[in-house]
Amino acid sequence: MIGTVAELVATALIGILFDRYVSNRAAFLALAICLLIIGCLHWEEIRPLVSSVVDWASRNRVAAIIIGGLAGFVLAGGIVWTVTRKHTRPIAVIPYLQRANVVITTLTFPAQGRPIPSDPSPFFPGKPFFVNIRFKNDGPIPAQHSLIYARMDITSVDEPNKEGNLWEAVKNQAKSTDEGVNSLLPGETGFITAQYPLEKYGQPYITEDDIQKIKGKKAEVLIVVIIKYQDAYGLRETHICKSFSGVNWSIWTDCASGHNEILP
Numbered sequence: 104m105i106g107t108v109a110e111l112v113a114t115a116l117i118g119i120l121f122d123r124y125v126s127n128r129a130a131f132l133a134l135a136i137c138l139l140i141i142g143c144l145h146w147e148e149i150r151p152l153v154s155s156v157v158d159w160a161s162r163n164r165v166a167a168i169i170i171g172g173l174a175g176f177v178l179a180g181g182i183v184w185t186v187t188r189k190h191t192r193p194i195a196v197i198p199y200l201q202r203a204n205v206v207i208t209t210l211t212f213p214a215q216g217r218p219i220p221s222d223p224s225p226f227f228p229g230k231p232f233f234v235n236i237r238f239k240n241d242g243p244i245p246a247q248h249s250l251i252y253a254r255m256d257i258t259s260v261d262e263p264n265k266e267g268n269l270w271e272a273v274k275n276q277a278k279s280t281d282e283g284v285n286s287l288l289p290g291e292t293g294f295i296t297a298q299y300p301l302e303k304y305g306q307p308y309i310t311e312d313d314i315q316k317i318k319g320k321k322a323e324v325l326i327v328v329i330i331k332y333q334d335a336y337g338l339r340e341t342h343i344c345k346s347f348s349g350v351n352w353s354i355w356t357d358c359a360s361g362h363n364e365i366l367p
Contacts, residue, residue, distance in 0.1 A: 110141050110144075114134060114137040117134070117137055118130045118131075118133055118134045199365075200243070201243065202244070202334055202336060202339065203289075203332065203333075203334035203339060204241045204242040204339075204341075204365055205239070205240050205241070205242075205246050205249070205287060205330050205332060205339070206238065206341065207236060207341070208237045208292070209235070209236075209237045210234055210235070210237075210347075210355050211234065212235075212352050213225070213233055213235055223352065224318075224352075225352060226309055226317070228311045229310070230309075231298050231299060231300060233297065234297045234299075234326060235294055236251075236295050236296070236297060237294040238294065238341075239290070239291070240289055240291055242289060243289050244289060245286050245287065245288050245289065246286065246287040246332040246339070247334065248283050248284065248331075249285045249287060250277070250280060250283035250330070250332070251295055251328065251330050251331075252273050252276050253273070253295065253326065253327070253328045254269060254272060254276075254301070254304075255297055255324060255325060255327075256306070257309060257313055257325075258322065258325055259322050260321060260323055260348070265325060266325060266327075266346075266358045266359065266360040266362075267360060269325050269344075270327050270344060272304075273329055277329045277331060277340075282331070282333065283332075287332070297328075299324070317348050317349075320349055323346045323347060323348040325344070326343075326344070326345050326347075326355075327342075327344050327362070328343045328344075329341070329342055337367075339366065339367070340365070340366045342362045342363060342364050342366070343362065343363050344357070344358035344360065345358060345363075346358055
């Protein structure tokens, strides 16, 4: 009895090891071979049980067919799921401070040279405006193959799901490519400039009415940024969602919907 239990435990361990380090298909095949070997080694002990089952099935054919069908269905379903499921290896939990962590340090409107000192607004009716996005690798290892996606929009403060719509647009755009060619070494900084409007997406130019609403906090500038990159431990993403309104051109506020995070 002890030997049989030890054989079954060893078979289970073999299956687990094959599943972890090779593939689930290899694990399934290894389990089948191990069980076949165990069956051959213990055939003399198994034969009386097999004979009694066959004898019972011959006397209770309907019940045997039902039980056999259910068992076959469950077995077939388990085999199909095991063979076709996507095999994923466990991801080690790496402390945040050991990862490449790209953080957004500042969002700034570049100087526009407006000739009205009392109104240093970065906005001009009918013209594009820009936001400089400065970022830094705050981790101890390089951030490689980085890609940056940034979009802005002008929305009413009462517009429903305004942040979610812009977030979904940027998220879907970020899915279109897998990796970039740029790297950011530990402690290194960089920046990109986002523009509004983008004619590609049919965005209208800012109007004087928009400007006055932004100053009066009845409208706001939304910006969503997704930075995709890799470090020695795998893929990472930095997300930000910020809004601006009022007349203090250096203050941005976190979006109510969140999306200010580093994943995973």
